[in-house]
Amino acid sequence: MEDAKQAVQATKSLAHQIATSLQQEIVQGTLSVEARLPSEAEIAQRFGVSQPTVREALKILAAKKLVRSKRGPNGGVFVNAPSLTAASQMLQEMTTWFVGLGVFGLNEIVEARLLLGRTCVQLAAERATKEDLETIEATLEAFERDDISDEEFCRLDVAFHHAIAQATGNNELRFIMLVVNDSLIPATNMISFRFRERGRVVSLHADILEALRARDASAATAAFEELIAYQSSVYEKALSARQGDGAQRQEA
Template sequence: MPPIDRSQGLARQIADSLQEEIMQGRLGVEDRLPSEQDLAERFEVSQPTVREAMKILAAKKLVRSKRGPKGGVFVAAPSLGTASQTLFETTNWLVSLGVFGLGDIVETRRLLGATCVRLAAERATEEDLARIEAALQDVNHSEVSDEEFCRLDVAFHHAVAEACHNAELNFIMVIVNDSLIPATNMISFKFRERDKVIAFHHEIHRAIAAHDPVAACAAFDGLISYQSNVYDNALHARDRKAGK
């Protein structure tokens, strides 16, 4: 254990040290953490400082508290939803800062999404197809808000990702779809034609339902190429308005 640097936040350092133990498996799921008193002695700090460190870990969903004679603080079971939300927030922040450019975003979605639709076309079950079809709700897309249309867009791509039956790829696509689609939507929504996006969605769905990976990849590539052109038009319009 590295020594505590008292010029830094003590609770944060203790939380970081315990988090490292959890991540490296030295503290397993449902393991009880040492008592506040034991941790205070170990890190040579006060118990209120340890308590603050526990709050930091709890906020990250890494530990949970249990009351009673057999209570204490335990390592929490990992949650894909929690991990996804954390990574989504980080990714969205990087997009907003311009660390991830539109070229990077288009390339990432094209490469990962193509793998996803190919696997979906090969592996989709009847339940998967029903879920994808449900995401293609028969609504008047011209009347829903931009936020709702974006939500429907994301829901469709999530349903396709589930149909690939690869848990890790599905997890990655949750982050890609939840962060990159809304971020680019903020740039392109004024230039995007909703009917064209929905037409591509239906084309992808038909190819997956026909278990035709070549057609599914071609339809998805068409969607990404269309969206890339929309991004370019949006950026050119922004540059013209700025006098560049």
């Protein structure tokens, strides 16, 4: 039994080593986008391992969205094109975990969103295209429905800020904001939604859009700063209420 466990652990260790090696080749461009990887037999021969070990390594790469499998006569395992969404999703999961554990405090969350978001609205005021503005406006129109759940409201809130990041025309900044918006906004909304006035949030969103249309970076920044200040105050109320509830339960 012990020998079997050790064999499984050894296979997993080798699989991770092979996956790391292939990942480096993908990142460095040795294996280019859409290129087909060598067969399992060829990879096994190269690394001196069994094909099941190679299969485990390919599963690791597939889980990271670095490769995909295709069946048929022209099938095989191919290198995926880079995806900002897929990459941000991995970072988002880690960021959400850190928020839940309290590794990121309220002040840090507010500061990060304020500094990065301020840059986004300033660039968007300068660079937003007609299509960008239409996308931002579409998220605001979706808020007008009466039957929006708290989860849907949060999703639209995230979509609004994603649209602004898209309007910056800077893909690296957009990638960073995908992580920030997808993790920090839901994490704080989950705590503060009972104390939030939806109309206030939507009104500030509209102020930001109006400033972007006018190419007024100062007004857009001011509206965004007011939005973050309001959300911060709501979050603080929610935390205070949660602490009060916790104290009452302990007394009971």
